[in-house]
Amino acid sequence: xxxxxxxxxxxxxxxxxxxxxxxxxxxxxxxxxxxxxxxxxxxxxxxxxxxxxxxxxxxxxxxxxxxxxxxxxxxxxxxxxxxxxxxxxxxxxxxxxxxxxxxxxxxxxxxxxxxxxxxxxxxxxxxxxxxxxxxxxxxxxxxxxxxxxxxxxxxxxxxxxxxxxxxxxxxxxxxxxxxxxxxxxxxxxxxxxxxxxxxxxxxxxxxxxxxxxxxxxxxxxxxxxxxxxxxxxxxxxxxxxxxxxxxxxxxxxxxxxxxxxxxxxxxxxxxxxxxxxxxxxxxxxxxxxxxxxxxxxxxxxxxxxxxxxxxxxxxxxxxxxxxxxxxxxxxxxxxxxxxxxxxxxxxxxxxxxxxxxxxxxxxxxxxxxxxxxxxxxxxxxxxxxxxxxxxxxxxx
Amino acid sequence: xxxxxxxxxxxxxxxxxxxxxxxxxxxxxxxxxxxxxxxxxxxxxxxxxxxxxxxxxxxxxxxxxxxxxxxxxxxxxxxxxxxxxxxxxxxxxxxxxxxxxxxxxxxxxxxxxxxxxxxxxxxxxxxxxxxxxxxxxxxxxxxxxxxxxxxxxxxxxxxxxxxxxxxxxxxxxxxxxxxxxxxxxxxxxxxxxxxxxxxxxxxxxxxxxxxxxxxxxxxxxxxxxxxxxxxxxxxxxxxxxxxxxxxxxxxxxxxxxxxxxxxxxxxxxxxxxxxxxxxxxxxxxxxxxxxxxxxxxxxxxxxxxxxxxxxxxxxxxxxxxxxxxxxxxxxxxxxxxxxxxxxxxxxxx
Numbered sequence: 001x002x003x004x005x006x007x008x009x010x011x012x013x014x015x016x017x018x019x020x021x022x023x024x025x026x027x028x029x030x031x032x033x034x035x036x037x038x039x040x041x042x043x044x045x046x047x048x049x050x051x052x053x054x055x056x057x058x059x060x061x062x063x064x065x066x067x068x069x070x071x072x073x074x075x076x077x078x079x080x081x082x083x084x085x086x087x088x089x090x091x092x093x094x095x096x097x098x099x100x101x102x103x104x105x106x107x108x109x110x111x112x113x114x115x116x117x118x119x120x121x122x123x124x125x126x127x128x129x130x131x132x133x134x135x136x137x138x139x140x141x142x143x144x145x146x147x148x149x150x151x152x153x154x155x156x157x158x159x160x161x162x163x164x165x166x167x168x169x170x171x172x173x174x175x176x177x178x179x180x181x182x183x184x185x186x187x188x189x190x191x192x193x194x195x196x197x198x199x200x201x202x203x204x205x206x207x208x209x210x211x212x213x214x215x216x217x218x219x220x221x222x223x224x225x226x227x228x229x230x231x232x233x234x235x236x237x238x239x240x241x242x243x244x245x246x247x248x249x250x251x252x253x254x255x256x257x258x259x260x261x262x263x264x265x266x267x268x269x270x271x272x273x274x275x276x277x278x279x280x281x282x283x284x285x286x287x288x289x290x291x292x293x294x295x296x297x298x299x300x301x302x303x304x305x306x307x308x309x310x311x312x313x314x315x316x317x318x319x320x321x322x323x324x325x326x327x328x329x330x331x332x333x334x335x336x337x338x339x340x341x342x343x344x345x346x347x348x349x350x351x352x353x354x355x356x357x358x359x360x361x362x363x364x365x366x367x368x369x370x371x372x373x374x375x376x377x378x379x380x381x382x383x384x385x386x387x388x389x390x391x392x393x394x395x396x
Numbered sequence: 397x398x399x400x401x402x403x404x405x406x407x408x409x410x411x412x413x414x415x416x417x418x419x420x421x422x423x424x425x426x427x428x429x430x431x432x433x434x435x436x437x438x439x440x441x442x443x444x445x446x447x448x449x450x451x452x453x454x455x456x457x458x459x460x461x462x463x464x465x466x467x468x469x470x471x472x473x474x475x476x477x478x479x480x481x482x483x484x485x486x487x488x489x490x491x492x493x494x495x496x497x498x499x500x501x502x503x504x505x506x507x508x509x510x511x512x513x514x515x516x517x518x519x520x521x522x523x524x525x526x527x528x529x530x531x532x533x534x535x536x537x538x539x540x541x542x543x544x545x546x547x548x549x550x551x552x553x554x555x556x557x558x559x560x561x562x563x564x565x566x567x568x569x570x571x572x573x574x575x576x577x578x579x580x581x582x583x584x585x586x587x588x589x590x591x592x593x594x595x596x597x598x599x600x601x602x603x604x605x606x607x608x609x610x611x612x613x614x615x616x617x618x619x620x621x622x623x624x625x626x627x628x629x630x631x632x633x634x635x636x637x638x639x640x641x642x643x644x645x646x647x648x649x650x651x652x653x654x655x656x657x658x659x660x661x662x663x664x665x666x667x668x669x670x671x672x673x674x675x676x677x678x679x680x681x682x683x684x685x686x687x688x689x690x691x692x693x694x695x696x697x698x699x700x701x702x703x704x705x706x707x708x709x710x711x712x713x714x715x716x717x718x719x720x721x722x723x724x725x726x727x728x729x730x731x732x733x734x735x736x737x738x739x740x741x742x743x744x745x
Binding site (some may be wrong): 042043059089100108112115116119121122126129132133135136137139141143145146150151153154155156157158159160166170173174175177179193194197198201202251252253254255256257258266270295323335383384385386387 | 527
């Protein structure tokens with residue numbers, strides 16, 4: 001079987017509107033978490049820190065030349081990243097519309113980003129109905145499909161915070177099973193009153209910039225963004241620039257609690273273990289882990305334990321949530337781009353805001369930028385419902 | 397790629413759970429076909445109280461299939477927006493309490509992967525677990541995922557399901573978007589209607605599947621999905637699907653048609669009928685289950701029961717008088733909102 005290679009990437013996040021801009025911020029340790037960006041209406045905008053894409057929805061629409069009604073911010077960010085990825089991979093129009101090109105995208109908020117509009121439409125406003133067809137998750141990928149007249153397999157996945165890792169995994173499996181020759185895979189989520197209030201009600205939003213894996217962590221910051229990868233078979237890549245190979249993936253369920261991980265971290269452990277086995281690698285082969293590392297009390301402790309159980313002595317690891325916040329359905333795709341940059345540029349980016357290891361665990365993430373020899377990177381994503389997925393990217 | 401369906405359960409607006417009786421048609425109320433929820437002996441009162449309706453019926457249909465079976469190697473669910481009723485409650489809290497002092501229960505229950513994860517939690521299943529949410533092809537993508545899993549791991553077994561619920565918010569939004577009828581329409585008059593929209597429906601259909609032919613109810617022989625509104629493209633695609641997948645010398649013995657009383661969708665179904673031998677019996681199912689994004693999972697449940705002889709095709713489903721006998725191959729064709737289409741070929745094992 002041909003290897004599956006990454007031939008194109010696109011990303012938009014709080015630290016930049018392209019892969020290059022994101023890379024510069026990662027190298028320079030420049031966070032995107034701020035108070036008061038103001039692109040989404042909520043009483044917490046400006047009070048709590050968020051990692052916002054500092055471009056208004058109207059500007060995004062204009063920049064992307066989208067004139068159709070009913071297109072949400074979630075979809076616009078997805079299209080932005082999608083466009084960069086397909087241009088980067090040099091996909092032709094004929095390839096985009098071919099029936100062996102698949103699109104697999106993830107989102108957890110979809111059209112629910114329009115919290116106020118949805119409330120109005122479900123409570124008597126029957127006049128302003130521009131968005132009534134876009135309330136679901138699939139609206140994002142159905143727009144991209146119809147925008148580019150795609151005819152291959154199109155799918156949308158939502159497994160909460162591991163959604164886009166599952167989209168990447170699913171895209172690889174479509175290729176391996178012969179249901180697609182090339183896939184465009186990723187995820188998107190925009191900041192919304194809906195999710196902000198959900199996480200705030202759970203009391204896991206920090207009032208300061210998040211500090212993943214730190215003893216005194218206070219919770220997560222929400223962020224927004226989108227990222228897509230173009231995956232092609234080795235035989236089709238020709239003389240294209242190849243960023244990395246997707247060499248393994250694993251999906252498992254923690255089967256413990258709707259919104260927190262089991263103390264032993266069964267789900268995370270099994271996801272990582274199954275990714276290694278799928279990649280035919282041993283723990284010692286992994287040079288770096290892009291951890292889920294949200295900065296919550298529960299995640300960072302459980303993830304640390306699960307990594308220790310599997311790896312014994314940990315390889316270099318870091319969470320990039322201190323740059324982008326937690327972008328939910330986009331997180332795994334954005335972090336896939338960063339993991340691939342680790343490989344392509346042979347360097348590591350810091351886990352921001354870390355000061356003191358967690359008592360009783362004592363693991364210490366990478367805290368400063370450094371060049372490093374990197375062959376294999378594992379990227380972790382764990383979501384509500386115990387949905388855990390790990391991906392492994394390797395030097396091609 | 398294909399698989400066998402070894403067991404199936406369905407909670408629907410008709411008597412499909414436990415003792416099956418689809419001869420007697422349960423009527424729609426206020427243009428809605430709501431599920432007949434059975435008692436759920438497997439859950440404690442507290443667990444039921446916390447569950448959204450879609451989680452309740454999803455788990456309710458799934459758990460009996462798992463009771464005396466090997467632990468499945470994965471749980472694969474298709475749903476458009478299960479949990480939206482819980483989402484709606486949280487949305488109302490946000491606006492009505494002005495984003496202050498909210499309780500998170502509805503938010504957590506509102507994420508659509510709650511069904512697959514609750515089944516995993518209750519049955520202590522730590523294997524592959526996924527939720528496909530691709531609107532009218534959410535269940536079909538779950539089927540494709542399952543077929544790939546069985547291709548990758550032929551000895552495994554999987555739990556596959558399709559679930560969606562009627563809730564105030566999706567009913568209102570889809571009515572505003574012109575997908576549900578605005579005038580009163582009873583389900584036994586659905587196909588006489590010549591207006592936009594259908595009746596609102598819901599349900600949960602679960603399938604325990606494997607490559608094991610022994611005692612199987614049915615074989616899912618092939619599946620295809622289409623994103624297009626051009627009727628000629630759709631017709632050509634279905635023609636190719638049949639050419640590629642129907643064994644030579646065999647014919648479609650029954651078309652299970654997703655016709656739904658929406659005048660904008662009718663010609664897709666008519667064209668599909670024209671692709672088959674004249675005289676091929678056509679049975680419609682949306683007056684039983686209503687229109688919802690994963691209604692094709694209800695059709696697959698019907699097809700399993702028909703090919704296995706566990707149920708016969710009731711008169712009220714037949715589009716025109718026809719003799720339905722010796723069912724070997726059933727074609728399910730469905731379109732959701734005319735932009736998403738699917739075909740499934742279901743055969744005797």
